[in-house]
Amino acid sequence: MKFFKRAQESGFIIPDFSKTVKYFENSQCKILDGKILSANFVEQSQNLRRDKKIPCLAVILIGEDSASKVYVNNKIKIFKEAGFESKSFLISSDEAHEEKIIELIQTLNHDKQIDGILVQLPLPKGLNTEKILNSITLSKDVDGFLAHNLGSLATGEFKNAIACTPFGIMAMLFTYGIPLSGKNAVVVGRSNIVGKPMSLLLLSADATVTIAHSKTQNLKQLCQNADILIAAAGQPEFITSEYIKSGAVVIDVGIHRKSDGKLCGDVGFDVKNIAGALTPVPGGVGPMTIAMLMLNTALSAWNKNN
Numbered sequence: 001m002k003f004f005k006r007a008q009e010s011g012f013i014i015p016d017f018s019k020t021v022k023y024f025e026n027s028q029c030k031i032l033d034g035k036i037l038s039a040n041f042v043e044q045s046q047n048l049r050r051d052k053k054i055p056c057l058a059v060i061l062i063g064e065d066s067a068s069k070v071y072v073n074n075k076i077k078i079f080k081e082a083g084f085e086s087k088s089f090l091i092s093s094d095e096a097h098e099e100k101i102i103e104l105i106q107t108l109n110h111d112k113q114i115d116g117i118l119v120q121l122p123l124p125k126g127l128n129t130e131k132i133l134n135s136i137t138l139s140k141d142v143d144g145f146l147a148h149n150l151g152s153l154a155t156g157e158f159k160n161a162i163a164c165t166p167f168g169i170m171a172m173l174f175t176y177g178i179p180l181s182g183k184n185a186v187v188v189g190r191s192n193i194v195g196k197p198m199s200l201l202l203l204s205a206d207a208t209v210t211i212a213h214s215k216t217q218n219l220k221q222l223c224q225n226a227d228i229l230i231a232a233a234g235q236p237e238f239i240t241s242e243y244i245k246s247g248a249v250v251i252d253v254g255i256h257r258k259s260d261g262k263l264c265g266d267v268g269f270d271v272k273n274i275a276g277a278l279t280p281v282p283g284g285v286g287p288m289t290i291a292m293l294m295l296n297t298a299l300s301a302w303n304k305n306n
Contacts, residue, residue: 005158015040018177021277030277032172032251038287041171042082045291045298055301056085057116057142057293058108062101063093063124072120078290084297087114093124101127102135109137115304116142116297121193139303142296150192153200161296166198168288169230169251170205178228178249178277181206186223188212188239188266189232194253198230219243231266240268247276253285 015037022031057079061072072088079086089104101119108114117140123129133145141149144163152159173180185207189195199209207228212219223229223243231239232253244250254266265281272278279285 015175017175021176027272029272029275032176032277032279032284034172034279034284034286034288037172037175038291041291042294045294046082048298048302053301054083054085055115055297056087056113057118057297058087058089058114060089060104060119062091062096068120075290075293079294082294084294096124096127098127098132101132105135109140114140115301116140118143139300142293142300145192150197153197156204163193163197164292164296165194165253165285165289166201167292169198169285170201171292172288180228183207183227184225185228186210186212186226187230194232233266235266236264237268238266239271241270241274244271244274246274249277250275251285252279252281255281255286
């Protein structure tokens, strides 16, 4: 697919996982294992750095959000295990002034050792997220959140980084051999991070796309018509089997911790009885998001050295 073109030009080999799926016991629901697939993409990203500079990611964490700290630590751990470099910049809430943050980003923009810059979201209240993100230079926007990069998705250019979670989802659908052309795809969620770029990528793959959100009427009926359902509503176990068309492919973007300490997504586990394919939580979209972050960083380093 054309959104892989930049990676393939640098020697990246797209795997074929169409026969590699897991099943629930006594169920025909395919489980799209993001953990196994992401390991392949990480290995491919490692190959891009042979005889070249080791890619380096700068991670900026602002504030004391506990979930953000966990996400950042996981990203740094995986980067380190893969032989990539990462540098952390921690800014407390008391010191979280826009001018200081943008000054740090500008320094990193000019640092030749840094290939990618990631500002962990969400930011503390009172900070202008758009202004801060758009201070990152285009070539180092490995999260794909800059207005220019989002705009390139709308025009189908795919010249720079693609937002990691939607990119990871498309990688899953493509490598597991799930057809998209002519299919009805419903994206529940309209954020700049997932919903909007996700819809544009699906559209580029010739799917017929509907974006649903908190103001959508008859959401259940809309979802019941979806061949591909992307759940990014941000509400734990919001999507139940009543929302699902028999045999539909369901991608669960959410991750939440329940009162008993267990993790869950935006999709209820009972969906497995109706869906034809489903991503697990954890082990589905999450690992693919980090794998695509690594790929974007490796491509940024590769482009600088070629």
